Amino acid sequence: MASNGSESTHPAGSASSADSPSPEPVRRPVIGLPTYSERTRFGHWDVDSAVLHRTYIDMTERAGGIPVLLPPTGTARQELVDRLDGLVLTGGADLDPARYGAAPHPATRGVRPDRDEFEFTLFERARAAGMPVLAVCRGLQLVNAALGGTLLQHLPDVLGHTDHSRSPGTFTVNTVRTVAGSRVAAIAGPELKAHCHHHQAIDTLAPGLTATAHAADGTIEAAEARTGPFLVGVQWHPEENAADHRLVRALVEQAATYGEERIR
Numbered sequence: 021m022a023s024n025g026s027e028s029t030h031p032a033g034s035a036s037s038a039d040s041p042s043p044e045p046v047r048r049p050v051i052g053l054p055t056y057s058e059r060t061r062f063g064h065w066d067v068d069s070a071v072l073h074r075t076y077i078d079m080t081e082r083a084g085g086i087p088v089l090l091p092p093t094g095t096a097r098q099e100l101v102d103r104l105d106g107l108v109l110t111g112g113a114d115l116d117p118a119r120y121g122a123a124p125h126p127a128t129r130g131v132r133p134d135r136d137e138f139e140f141t142l143f144e145r146a147r148a149a150g151m152p153v154l155a156v157c158r159g160l161q162l163v164n165a166a167l168g169g170t171l172l173q174h175l176p177d178v179l180g181h182t183d184h185s186r187s188p189g190t191f192t193v194n195t196v197r198t199v200a201g202s203r204v205a206a207i208a209g210p211e212l213k214a215h216c217h218h219h220q221a222i223d224t225l226a227p228g229l230t231a232t233a234h235a236a237d238g239t240i241e242a243a244e245a246r247t248g249p250f251l252v253g254v255q256w257h258p259e260e261n262a263a264d265h266r267l268v269r270a271l272v273e274q275a276a277t278y279g280e281e282r283i284r
Contacts, residue, residue, distance in 0.1 A: 049105035049275035051085035053077065054139050056112055057092050057132065075259040076110055083269040084276075092134040096142035105282070106152045106275025108268065109139060109159025111257060114220060117173060120165040125173035127219065140166055152250035152274035154267060157218055160243060160253030169226030175219050175239065191215040191260055196241045202232035203252055204242045207270045214241060214256030221255060229253075250274040 053076050060069035070091035080087035085106065113130035117123060119140070124131075139159075143166055146153055155163045161171055172178055196214040198205035214235075222240040225231055233242030233254070245251035250271065258267045 049279045051106045052104045079259040083272045085272040092138035101145040105279035109155040111157035120170045127174040150249045154271040155253035167226035170224040172223045198233040204232045215260035
């Protein structure tokens with residue numbers, strides 16, 4: 021589907037354009053952002069809520085998209101996918117290891133079956149439609165599992181350190197190197213500082229994906245589709261760097277083209 025950003029072309033953006041403003045598209049594309057289903061306290065209330073870090077919303081808006089929050093509501097309906105131009109698979113709790121054929125590790129925690137059900141079907145339908153997808157942290161892990169890959173369930177057991185997630189509720193800034201010729205390299209340059217908070221990562225890479233960025237310890241920090249519409253996953257959190265929205269801007273540019281072609 022070359023017109024939506026095939027392997028032969030890269031989105032606009034380079035290492036020197038991190039702080040440049042996004043051009044206003046003719047039609048601002050609608051970008052879906054899956055939410056967390058959590059017990060939440062605000063004002064006088066302590067209730068079950070669908071929530072998401074505000075940084076995802078701000079990042080999408082700055083990059084020229086219209087952010088739309090998507091609560092986990094069972095199987096994702098085709099009617100929902102038909103209303104979106106692009107998708108950011110957001111971060112969050114560990115995937116159920118059964119999704120990639122593994123028994124749970126003692127450190128695998130916070131599994132959310134409702135999110136798994138919604139987002140696996142959401143990704144499947146979005147991919148079938150040729151929709152551009154940016155997958156963040158858990159999102160990359162979901163993409164890898166959905167396409168037939170597996171995960172390392174607790175990186176400290178494998179690496180002997182906690183540099184990818186040193187403490188709860190904080191991000192560790194690590195240096196990530198991209199693979200020359202990849203989409204990620206075209207967007208973010210050969211090296212970047214990545215805001216990380218993950219204790220899991222890709223183990224067996226899914227067929228059809230290529231590892232396109234690594235941490236110094238060899239951990240896969242990005243993967244992307246070898247062919248077809250825009251599909252880029254990063255293990256870090258680009259929404260946490262307000263000065264650099266190149267990745268989501270690349271998604272929004274692809275989503276604008278996808279949306280314009282979809283409504284013709």
